Structures are given as C-alpha cells and as structure tokens.
Amino acid sequence: MKLLEGKTVLVTGASTGIGRAAAIGAAQHGADVVINYHSRDEDAQSCIAAIEAAGGRGLAVKGDVADAATATDFVARAVDAFGGVDVMISNAGICPFHAFLDMPTETVERTFRVNLHGAYYMVQAAARQMVAQGRGGAIVAVSSISALVGGEFQTHYTPTKAGVHSLMQSTAIALGKHGIRCNSVLPGTILTEINKEDLADDGKRRYMEARTPLGRLGQPEDMVGPIVFLASDMAAYVTGAALLVDGGMYVNLQ
Numbered sequence: 001m002k003l004l005e006g007k008t009v010l011v012t013g014a015s016t017g018i019g020r021a022a023a024i025g026a027a028q029h030g031a032d033v034v035i036n037y038h039s040r041d042e043d044a045q046s047c048i049a050a051i052e053a054a055g056g057r058g059l060a061v062k063g064d065v066a067d068a069a070t071a072t073d074f075v076a077r078a079v080d081a082f083g084g085v086d087v088m089i090s091n092a093g094i095c096p097f098h099a100f101l102d103m104p105t106e107t108v109e110r111t112f113r114v115n116l117h118g119a120y121y122m123v124q125a126a127a128r129q130m131v132a133q134g135r136g137g138a139i140v141a142v143s144s145i146s147a148l149v150g151g152e153f154q155t156h157y158t159p160t161k162a163g164v165h166s167l168m169q170s171t172a173i174a175l176g177k178h179g180i181r182c183n184s185v186l187p188g189t190i191l192t193e194i195n196k197e198d199l200a201d202d203g204k205r206r207y208m209e210a211r212t213p214l215g216r217l218g219q220p221e222d223m224v225g226p227i228v229f230l231a232s233d234m235a236a237y238v239t240g241a242a243l244l245v246d247g248g249m250y251v252n253l254q
C-alpha cells in the first residue's frame with residue numbers, strides 16, 4: 001500500500017543518512033519529493049535519481065538551514081515545482097562530538113543554529129504554506145533519544161534535540177486548528193555520516209550494540225517506516241507524539 005500517493009514531501013538534510021532514506025522511502029510511497037542539503041552535491045543528485053527511479057518527481061535545493069532565508073526559499077521552490085507542500089520532514093542536523101569544559105563557543109552556536117533554529121525556520125515556513133493552502137498537512141521532526149538522555153561529548157547537541165521534541169509539542173497545539181499534525185521521531189544510534197568517526201572506535205561501537213536489546217545498531221532504512229507512518233493519513237489522529245526508534249536502547253538499564 002502506498003501511503004503518500006499524490007503528496008509533496010519536503011525533507012531537510014537529505015543528501016545522506018536518515019534524510020536520504022526518508023526521501024527515497026517517501027517516493028516509494030508515491031510522493032513527489034523536494035530535498036534540502038548543505039554541501040554534498042553528488043549525494044544530493046544521486047538521491048534525486050533514486051527518487052525518480054522509485055517513480056516520484058524530485059528536486060534538490062542547496063542551502064544552509066541555519067539561515068532563515070533558506071527555509072522560505074526551499075518552500076517557494078517546492079511550490080513552484082510541484083504546486084504545494086503536504087509534508088515537511090525536518091531532519092538536517094550536526095553533532096560535532098566535543099568535551100564540555102573546553103567546548104568552543106562557535107561549536108555551540110553552530111550546533112544550536114543548525115539543529116534548533118534550522119528546524120524552527122523550516123517548520124514555520126512549511127506551516128505558513130500549509131495554512132495558506134487550507135488542506136492541512138503533516139510535520140515530522142527528527143529529534144533523538146538524546147532528547148531524553150545525556151551524552152558527555154554532546155552537551156551542545158542534546159539540548160537541541162530536546163528543543164526539537166518540544167517544538168513539535170508546541171506546534172501541534174498551534175497548528176491543530178489548521179489540520180496540521182506535528183510529531184517527532186527519536187532515533188537511537190543509526191549508522192550514518194554523523195557518527196562514522198565516533199563509532200570507528202571498536203570499543204564504543206560494541207558498547208552501543210550491547211546496550212541495544214535488538215542486538216544491532218540501526219540503519220537509515222529503519223527510520224523510513226516510522227517517518228512515513230507519521231507523515232501519512234494512517235496517523236490522522238496522531239499529533240504531539242514522539243516515537244522512539246532505537247532497538248530498545250532507551251529502556252535498557254541493566
């Protein structure tokens with residue numbers, strides 16, 4: 001069953017990882033897909049090729065989500081190309097691991113701007129378009145298990161993921177009257193570019209695997225079903241929710 005037939009889906013940070021898998025998954029479910037990315041031109045183009053191979057129409061728009069103008073441009077380009085916006089998947093993010101006491105100010109500010117300000121501007125731009133269209137919509141934000149638990153080398157990152165989760169709760173209230181649903185997914189540890197270096201340490205990787213009751217770390221494709229579900233009409237009465245997708249890592253104390 002195709003869950004996103006006839007919908008236009010926007011995905012931020014879709015050149016690699018979770019965003020890329022979500023964009024291709026949305027196309028496999030019948031959507032036209034517009035992707036944002038920041039630097040990897042070739043990866044973005046190959047994502048568009050995969051979207052088209054799945055039968056959807058695709059468009060890549062380069063831009064830094066930290067800049068509010070990127071969000072208005074992204075939405076305008078989607079409307080020009082495909083006539084509207086039905087779903088926004090706010091996913092772009094960075095996690096430059098660093099110790100707390102000597103954390104550079106620039107690293108804190110950049111992480112906040114990309115992960116939290118970026119999500120805010122993208123969600124707001126999409127919501128404005130959806131309200132103007134008058135046919136509702138769905139917003140799915142990629143938060144994290146890190147919204148719920150801390151990380152020694154993620155003191156600048158975990159607050160942004162808690163912020164994204166909180167943003168979905170507040171926008172669910174603000175936008176419910178317009179028929180716009182807002183939910184977040186909370187991935188555990190998914191093998192992507194963001195943690196390639198961190199998990200190159202065998203000990204760290206084995207520790208993370210051992211903490212996961214399902215016995216393996218996640219792949220980007222593990223995120224597709226939960227994201228597509230929340231974006232689709234199957235979740236018509238789901239808003240303000242947060243869905244952990246972590247192989248059971250969060251509940252595993254001992």
Ligand SMILES: NC(=O)C1=CN([C@@H]2O[C@H](COP(=O)(O)OP(=O)(O)OC[C@H]3O[C@@H](n4cnc5c(N)ncnc54)[C@H](OP(=O)(O)O)[C@@H]3O)[C@@H](O)[C@H]2O)C=CC1
Pocket residue numbers: 012013014015016017018019036037038039040041063064065066091092093094095114142143144145146186187188189190191192193194195
């Ligand atoms: N992997 C994991 O274990 C987990 C990831 N997450 C979250 O998932 C999301 C996706 O990360 P993931 O797929 O793992 O990592 P990747 O590094 O594979 O993907 C990150 C994506 O975000 C894009 N991006 C980065 N900075 C910007 C920017 N300033 N403007 C626009 N796009 C940007 C990248 O584009 P480009 O490369 O072209 O610059 C890339 O497409 C993040 O929000 C992350 O916090 C949450 C929990 C766990």
Ligand SMILES: C[C@H](O)[C@@H]1OC(=O)[C@H](O)[C@@H]1O
Pocket residue numbers: 095143144145146151154161187188189190194195198
């Ligand atoms: C980057 C981390 O490995 C990843 O991102 C998160 O949000 C979680 O902390 C994961 O472990």
